[in-house]
Amino acid sequence: MIEWFTWLQVGVAVLAGLLCLALGFARRPPDDLSMGATLVVEVLLVVQLVVAIVAPAVGNPPTGSLLEFYVYLVSALILAPIAGFWALVERNRWSMVILGVACLAVAVMVYRMGQIWVVQVA
Amino acid sequence: MLANTSSRAVGVGRVLILVYGILALAATGRSVFQIIDRLAEAPLAFSLSGLSAIVYIVATIALLLPGRVWYRIAWLTIGFELLGVLVVGTVSVVSPAALGLTSVNPFGRDSTVWSAYGLGYLLIPLVLPILGMAWLRRRSPAAAPEAG
Numbered sequence: 135m136i137e138w139f140t141w142l143q144v145g146v147a148v149l150a151g152l153l154c155l156a157l158g159f160a161r162r163p164p165d166d167l168s169m170g171a172t173l174v175v176e177v178l179l180v181v182q183l184v185v186a187i188v189a190p191a192v193g194n195p196p197t198g199s200l201l202e203f204y205v206y207l208v209s210a211l212i213l214a215p216i217a218g219f220w221a222l223v224e225r226n227r228w229s230m231v232i233l234g235v236a237c238l239a240v241a242v243m244v245y246r247m248g249q250i251w252v253v254q255v256a
Numbered sequence: 257m258l259a260n261t262s263s264r265a266v267g268v269g270r271v272l273i274l275v276y277g278i279l280a281l282a283a284t285g286r287s288v289f290q291i292i293d294r295l296a297e298a299p300l301a302f303s304l305s306g307l308s309a310i311v312y313i314v315a316t317i318a319l320l321l322p323g324r325v326w327y328r329i330a331w332l333t334i335g336f337e338l339l340g341v342l343v344v345g346t347v348s349v350v351s352p353a354a355l356g357l358t359s360v361n362p363f364g365r366d367s368t369v370w371s372a373y374g375l376g377y378l379l380i381p382l383v384l385p386i387l388g389m390a391w392l393r394r395r396s397p398a399a400a401p402e403a404g
Contacts (some may be wrong), residue, residue: 137335199293213278220274224266231271239278 135182135189135196135251144244150175151237158230164221171216172233175240176214180197182244183207198250206250210243264319264330264395270321272391273319275384280312282377283369284320298356304344305368308381311336314367315388331392338385345373 150171159170186207190196196203217236221229263402265273295302311333318330347354348371361367367376374381 145393166306199289201293202289205289209281209285216277217274220270224269224270228267228270231268232274235271235278 136185137252140248142243143182144241146178147175147237150221151234151241154230154237156232158234161227162230163227164229164233168230168233172214172218172237175237176246179211180185196251203247203250204242206247210228210240214240269391272387273316276312276316276319279380280309280316283309301355301357301368308340308369318364327397334385334388341370341374341381344370348372
């Protein structure tokens with residue numbers, strides 16, 4: 135895991151989440167901006183998956199459980215597309231809030247993934 | 257699609273269902289990992305973790321699907337969650353040893369969604385059942401007739 139990339143990813147997901155929530159509470163239906171922001175969050179997760187696969191092989195193993203790490207990563211990877219689909223089933227401001235909540239949840243999950251890889255609090 | 261089949265999966269209810277789904281995912285992921293990795297450390301706490309995960313999954317499905325039967329199941333599962341978070345939350349704070357836990361750290365390696373009233377999950381496990389019940393009351397099949 136690359137630490138600065140993980141923090142960048144958390145930051146992007148939080149910004150995307152807050153943007154979607156703000157647009158949602160402004161009663162806006164989903165548009166290219168909000169769907170695009172969610173897409174960026176998903177693409178960064180795919181990059182994180184590639185990093186996670188490569189990192190242990192190049193001398194950067196996790197300090198915590200790799201299984202637990204992947205439970206979070208795979209959950210996050212499936213969450214964003216499900217929320218995107220769920221947002222488009224009924225297009226209104228609540229679709230936006232759905233995208234926002236999903237992005238914030240991804241942010242929390244990536245943060246936890248970073249903890250599992252880098253620091254052990256237990 | 258699913259969204260048009262239930263009077264509960266509309267508007268703000270869809271946000272509620274998503275949050276339930278995320279909590280179901282979080283509880284399932286965590287409990288499956290805990291049970292695979294270290295069930296022997298705290299069997300009771302991890303079994304409760306697994307039970308909460310199953311109940312969250314059923315509650316999510318019950319909110320999604322139409323009809324009076326699912327409406328009743330939604331009430332039962334959401335009521336069970338509120339009971340669970342209150343009882344297990346209280347026990348985890350007052351007497352963590354009763355759950356086989358050494359401490360009440362809500363972010364620790366052996367915490368469950370219900371530990372310390374769900375503090376490790378931003379208290380969402382405590383607030384969500386109340387919001388869920390409020391939504392179910394507004395969306396009762398009698399108040400909003402639906403097919404099935």
